[in-house]
Amino acid sequence: MSDNPALVWFGLDLRLADNPALERAIAQQGAVLPVFLWAPDEESPWSPGAASRWWLHQSLEELEAALAKRGSKLTVRRGPTAEALLALAAESGAKSIFWNRRYEPAAITRDRELERRLRERGIAAESCPGNLLFEPGTILNASGKPYQVFTAFWRACLAMPGPAEPTPAPSRLRAPAQWPASLEISKLGLEPKADWAGGMRQTWRPGERGACKQMTAFLGSGIEIYATDRDRPDHGGTSRLSPHLHFGEISARRIWHEVRRHGAAADSYVRQIGWREFSHHLLFHYPHTPREALRPEFHRFAWRTDAAGLRAWTRGKTGYPLVDAGMRELWHTGWMHNRVRMLAASFLVKHLMLPWQEGAAWFWDTLVDADLANNTMGWQWSAGCGADAAPYFRIFNPVIQGERFDPEGEYVRRWVPELARVPNQWIHRPWEAAGVDLGKKYPRPIVEHAAARKRALAALGARSFAG
DNA sequence: TGAAATGTTGGGGCG
DNA sequence: ACGCCCCAACATTTC
Numbered sequence: 001m002s003d004n005p006a007l008v009w010f011g012l013d014l015r016l017a018d019n020p021a022l023e024r025a026i027a028q029q030g031a032v033l034p035v036f037l038w039a040p041d042e043e044s045p046w047s048p049g050a051a052s053r054w055w056l057h058q059s060l061e062e063l064e065a066a067l068a069k070r071g072s073k074l075t076v077r078r079g080p081t082a083e084a085l086l087a088l089a090a091e092s093g094a095k096s097i098f099w100n101r102r103y104e105p106a107a108i109t110r111d112r113e114l115e116r117r118l119r120e121r122g123i124a125a126e127s128c129p130g131n132l133l134f135e136p137g138t139i140l141n142a143s144g145k146p147y148q149v150f151t152a153f154w155r156a157c158l159a160m161p162g163p164a165e166p167t168p169a170p171s172r173l174r175a176p177a178q179w180p181a182s183l184e185i186s187k188l189g190l191e192p193k194a195d196w197a198g199g200m201r202q203t204w205r206p207g208e209r210g211a212c213k214q215m216t217a218f219l220g221s222g223i224e225i226y227a228t229d230r231d232r233p234d235h236g237g238t239s240r241l242s243p244h245l246h247f248g249e250i251s252a253r254r255i256w257h258e259v260r261r262h263g264a265a266a267d268s269y270v271r272q273i274g275w276r277e278f279s280h281h282l283l284f285h286y287p288h289t290p291r292e293a294l295r296p297e298f299h300r301f302a303w304r305t306d307a308a309g310l311r312a313w314t315r316g317k318t319g320y321p322l323v324d325a326g327m328r329e330l331w332h333t334g335w336m337h338n339r340v341r342m343l344a345a346s347f348l349v350k351h352l353m354l355p356w357q358e359g360a361a362w363f364w365d366t367l368v369d370a371d372l373a374n375n376t377m378g379w380q381w382s383a384g385c386g387a388d389a390a391p392y393f394r395i396f397n398p399v400i401q402g403e404r405f406d407p408e409g410e411y412v413r414r415w416v417p418e419l420a421r422v423p424n425q426w427i428h429r430p431w432e433a434a435g436v437d438l439g440k441k442y443p444r445p446i447v448e449h450a451a452a453r454k455r456a457l458a459a460l461g462a463r464s465f466a467g
Numbered sequence: 468t469g470a471a472a473t474g475t476t477g478g479g480g481c482g
Numbered sequence: 483a484c485g486c487c488c489c490a491a492c493a494t495t496t497c
Contacts, residue, residue: 231468275468338468339468342468346469381468390468390469391469391497392497393469393470393496393497394468394469394470394497395469395470395497396469396470397469397470397471400469400470401469450471453470453471453497457497461497
């Protein structure tokens with residue numbers, strides 16, 4: 001038993017169950033002091049976007065309530081992180097600080113410096129495994145290099161001993177003799193000034209309880225048909241766990257174990273968790289990739305400049321119904337179905353030939369699941385400049401994708417009401433529908449598919465560039 | 468976790 | 483019965 005509380009610094013681990021840092025703090029046998037620090041500058045230029053901040057606000061309130069129920073409290077302060085932690089240690093008498101690791105380049109640099117400074121002051125600093133299945137750096141090929149191809153990477157993962165079983169949330173937390181001063185969560189200014197979050201409130205329930213509920217609903221509602229249904233934006237057959245995973249409201253280890261109980265039917269879902277794993281390991285090994293293409297030949301590729309095209313894309317006014325539906329779903333709910341993300345990304349990069357970084361920046365600001373590793377890998381995959389990337393000639397046809405994955409146009413009509421009356425036959429190519437009055441209500445395609453395709457093939461296939 | 472062009476096959480209509 | 487054409491359906495190649 002100790003008089004000195006152990007400090008738990010929360011980051012992207014806004015949960016009490018299966019939380020290694022929290023467990024280590026409890027194991028000290030003394031009081032536990034849970035802390036959240038707001039220090040967005042330290043993640044610049046990848047500080048949380050507007051949608052992420054909205055989510056974070058809700059999730060912090062949930063965490064605060066969950067702690068209160070266990071006789072504890074969340075202490076909230078502003079950064080800089082090192083100064084804030086040192087101040088809290090001094091005020092509370094804490095001699096040890098625990099946190100769960102993050103794997104973004106800025107977080108890794110910060111952690112290293114932090115550990116040095118804390119130890120310098122005689123404070124035990126211990127970082128614990130973050131929200132991944134396998135620690136980055138541990139999955140390497142025969143020659144000790146990171147995998148560049150997902151299938152090989154995932155096979156190597158599956159050959160490893162699996163992650164530990166998840167642990168339950170503690171039922172009580174010992175409170176310190178007195179609580180340090182704390183900011184109100186609302187004082188962090190995370191919520192939007194103008195209230196544009198209505199669609200998000202309707203769609204999501206941030207926080208650990210929401211995450212558990214979502215996982216239970218997903219597992220109970222036919223993970224068996226996930227393999228095929230996940231490609232149907234009109235069916236809602238995906239897990240929708242991505243924002244919960246990003247904020248660590250549920251642990252990847254827990255998902256791994258819960259899902260695998262469902263046998264072989266769940267393999268294709270676990271594989272998606274594998275892609276998340278892959279992206280985090282890639283970011284760990286190639287920290288420059290949020291800015292720059294992994295494949296160096298792309299450094300000199302001349303992307304176009306087209307402010308009007310970019311605006312049309314962000315607003316969901318490209319004239320291609322499935323692309324526009326996706327971009328509007330994103331704007332309204334902070335999320336987009338993955339099949340449609342691939343199409344929207346392909347459209348920006350191949351049809352408009354705008355730099356993938358512009359798309360990544362927009363997604364970063366608007367997605368509630370914005371995650372540096374996933375976002376970076378996804379965009380580089382789409383642009384063909386990353387690991388296991390789509391080859392340059394893989395260009396999605398928005399009409400065919402629509403007819404294949406939203407055959408009745410139900411998804412399109414939900415998000416693009418201007419097209420509500422267009423018959424199924426024309427729903428993905430309304431410009432060909434005779435007697436349907438578009439133009440004013442819905443734009444004609446901003447680029448013609450066949451011509452845009454040829455342009456992209458010529459530019460991306462040029463010998464001087466990619467060979 | 469593509470699409471389009473090109474090639475091949477086989478059934479049916481027809482002289 | 484046969485050759486010829488057309489074309490859908492499928493397979494392969496190319497971008």
